[in-house]
Amino acid sequence: MKERLWWRDGVVYQVYPRSFADANGDGIGDLEGIRGKLDYLVSLGVDALWISPIYPSPMADFGYDVSDYRGIDPLFGDVEVLDALLADAHARGLKVILDFVPNHSSDEHPWFRESRRSCDSAFRDWYIWRDPAPDGGPPNNWLSNFGGSAWAFDEHTGQYYLHLFLDKQPDLNWRNPMLREAMYDAMRFWLRRGVDGFRVDVIYHVMKDAEFRDNPPNPDYREGIDSEAQRLLPLHTADLPETQGIVAAMRSVVDEFPERVLIGELYLPLERIVAYYGEGLEGANLPFNFLLIGAPWEARFVAGLVERYEAALPEGGWPNWVLGNHDKPRIASRVGDAQARVAAVLLLTLRGTPTMYYGDEIGMHDVPIPFDEVRDPFERNEPGKGLGRDPQRTPMRWFPREGAGFTRGVPWLRLGDCVASRNVATQSDDPASLLSLYRMLLRLRRGSSALSRGAIRVLGVSDEAFAYERRDGDDRFVVVLNFTDAPAALPVAEPAGACVLSTHDGGASGELRANEARIYRGSL
Incomplete structure (x- = not known):
């Protein structure tokens, strides 16, 4: 492993585009905003930025409901702006990874509109439709990850369609070869434009049981605490054996282009995470390892986790580590400000590719969001359980002033407190700050073959x-x-x-x- 490989030796930095930098003053981050902060990413010392979904979308789930897999939502810019961002990033030695959302589209996608037009539509089988149960109810007991049944009834055609998330996010039918080829071609569209790879959303959900059997009850479900979806074990809706073939096919598409990467989002047990490297390592280059996010912050537990993960990796499989993302509470909120510094050292010195989440390098905390300001459909559907993701998606703080340098307008989510100390400008001038620690760690890691690949x-x-x-x-x-x-x-x-x-x-x-x-x- 003497030759440098960017996704193996480097560090990935996740940008949630609505919240990173707003260039046009509408209170929502955009691609021009990201483009204007590329020099910051270079000075920080990361190697790649991963941008959460920017495709055209009604924004029912803030971009994870895609209505066009080959476009850019006007909220963020257009394809030409992305091309400029790619050119500017590559000129600075930065790679750019896009989200790819294959499990479901928006119900406003032309494919779904045509699919629901009639039972005889040529696009009917691009989605998952079923007749009602004998009593007229849903075809089986499958539950949505956002609460309630995973089936929505369509009055016009008299059938139910599957949605493992919102009812405005119908699941695509990956058993249909035409759908598969259309999705692979969408990936190629972006790869030809110079995108350096994809982080694939809920990749383990794309295949569902062909017999549509009920999911079994979860004996460990905690009423009033766990999400409703956890009431059942997703035996027939997640991590099916057939999924490995889809992942391998996606990897083949990515491998048509040099030095690209396929990253899979997986909330699975350790032994199932490593299965997504695939036979002969033909699966995901990096099956995301989120084990630190939910781990007890204790020395023995973390040490054991490191040893178990290393032992479970297939020969030649490259590890990766994540401390936070757009779906989970921030690391500083989980372990406190003092231990957030220890966490930074851990993340950037373990063997494997680290992924940082924007704002963690300045110690951003989760921001409490009053219910009348909640934007996340997960929290609105299951209030009071603390499942909402708005707190960890609040705007980046650049300067200690109104709008925090994020926007000259009204930010789409409140900024929270401690803006005066938790911002890039203030911490850049403080050699003892968390940001300065991250920069030192990233510089040390980049200059050391032991820390980057040893x-x-x-x-x-x-x-x-x-x-x-x-x-x-x-x-x-x-x-x-x-x-x-x-x-x-x-x-x-x-x-x-x-x-x-x-x-x-x-x-x-x-x-x-x-x-x-x-x-x-x-x-x-």
């Missing part, structure tokens, strides 16, 4: 701390992390090499200080 070896773990070595030939580093807010003994003998980075000021020797992470050059 092997990992767990050295020691205690109830409080976790230590591991990264090594590529003579390039070696030891990372030590204190997961607690109290001093802790090093779980290994103190490395002989110099401490090149600490999350704390002052000397770094002896026991770990509260909430401290260190990186030593050299080995034990």
